[in-house]
Amino acid sequence: MSEKSTAFLRMADLPSTHLMGGGTAMCAGCGGLQALQQIYDVLGEKTVFVNAAGCMTLLSVYPFTPFRGSWLYTSMASASAGAQGVRDALDVLAGKGRLPPEEDLEVVVLAGDGSTYGMGLSATSGAIDRGLDFLYLCYDNEGYGNTGQQASAATPMGARTATDPGREGHVGFKKDIFGLWVANHPSYAATVIGAEPLDLARKIEKASRLSGPRLILALAPCPTGWRFPAEDAVEIARLAVRTGIFPLKEYVDGEVVHTKKKRPRLPVEEYLKRQGRFAHLFEPERNEPVIRGIQARVDAYWAELE
Ligand SMILES: Cc1ncc(C[n+]2csc(CCOP(=O)(O)OP(=O)(O)O)c2C)c(N)n1
Numbered sequence: 001m002s003e004k005s006t007a008f009l010r011m012a013d014l015p016s017t018h019l020m021g022g023g024t025a026m027c028a029g030c031g032g033l034q035a036l037q038q039i040y041d042v043l044g045e046k047t048v049f050v051n052a053a054g055c056m057t058l059l060s061v062y063p064f065t066p067f068r069g070s071w072l073y074t075s076m077a078s079a080s081a082g083a084q085g086v087r088d089a090l091d092v093l094a095g096k097g098r099l100p101p102e103e104d105l106e107v108v109v110l111a112g113d114g115s116t117y118g119m120g121l122s123a124t125s126g127a128i129d130r131g132l133d134f135l136y137l138c139y140d141n142e143g144y145g146n147t148g149q150q151a152s153a154a155t156p157m158g159a160r161t162a163t164d165p166g167r168e169g170h171v172g173f174k175k176d177i178f179g180l181w182v183a184n185h186p187s188y189a190a191t192v193i194g195a196e197p198l199d200l201a202r203k204i205e206k207a208s209r210l211s212g213p214r215l216i217l218a219l220a221p222c223p224t225g226w227r228f229p230a231e232d233a234v235e236i237a238r239l240a241v242r243t244g245i246f247p248l249k250e251y252v253d254g255e256v257v258h259t260k261k262k263r264p265r266l267p268v269e270e271y272l273k274r275q276g277r278f279a280h281l282f283e284p285e286r287n288e289p290v291i292r293g294i295q296a297r298v299d300a301y302w303a304e305l306e
């Protein structure tokens with residue numbers, strides 16, 4: 001968690017049937033935590049979370065963890081390799097008759113965008129190639145949140161980060177990690193957001209009924225790194241969907257289907273101007289080329305579908 005965080009929420013204060021408070025603290029309004037709670041409520045405790053270093057690592061402080069199921073920690077680059085080891089170990093035990101089928105665990109990678117889009121991509125690519133039976137959950141706060149919001153390959157154009165302090169903000173576009181997964185024909189891939197809980201729950205239920213490599217990509221509005229008041233978190237998440245900048249979709253049976261098509265879409269600046277990381281695009285004067293560039297990219301995405 002960045003040192004900029006001032007407001008904290010204990011897991012024990014949150015209404016969840018599966019995540020237990022362990023005395024750990026996260027920023028209030030954390031969109032990643034909201035999504036994780038909802039996902040965990042669907043998946044349940046017959047899970048083992050393989051967690052790459054990042055904000056969510058702070059949920060567990062040895063010897064306590066808020067997860068009722070199993071949890072283990074890996075370096076940023078190796079969560080998918082760790083998942084392979086855990087899956088293999090479970091399969092070996094099952095093969096020897098030492099793990100009854102009802103006690104088998106779903107192997108879940110839990111990783112931020114820094115790991116998912118960058119450092120861990122090689123290990124994940126190998127795991128997909130091998131057809132590893134795992135669920136990969138990325139909470140995407142569009143930067144290295146835990147270390148003070150440096151840019152990652154998920155950082156959107158125009159956003160100011162600790163490593164993009166200039167007038168234009170981040171130069172370059174967010175990597176299409178969903179598209180990368182789809183190109184490799186996983187069993188399932190979906191985007192979700194905590195502010196759309198029914199859509200999220202349906203997708204997690206579907207993913208948990210399947211086997212093989214499965215991606216859940218959760219946009220994680222981050223009050224600390226994106227610089228907005230914690231109480232705006234849900235509204236900003238909804239605006240991400242309403243403006244079309246974060247499409248809700250799933251890939252199953254060889255096809256990508258959009259699960260929420262909001263019409264009319266709101267102008268993307270409704271989403272941008274609520275966040276301090278984009279404030280320089282509006283003040284002291286509007287940076288029209290960048291604002292228009294972001295809008296044009298969103299429009300082009302949807303135009304291809306419509
Ligand atoms: C190889 C390596 N470099 C740097 C770090 C320091 N580090 C720990 S967490 C983190 C940020 C991870 O970003 P992300 O995966 O997006 O997760 P978030 O912090 O946003 O939750 C960094 C850089 C590390 N653990 N390992």
Ligand code: SF4
Nearest residue numbers: 027030055145222224
């Ligand atoms: S993702 Fe953002 S809001 Fe959540 S704990 Fe990390 S810095 Fe805080």
Ligand SMILES: [Mg+2]
Nearest residue numbers: 112113143145
């Ligand atoms: Mg991140």
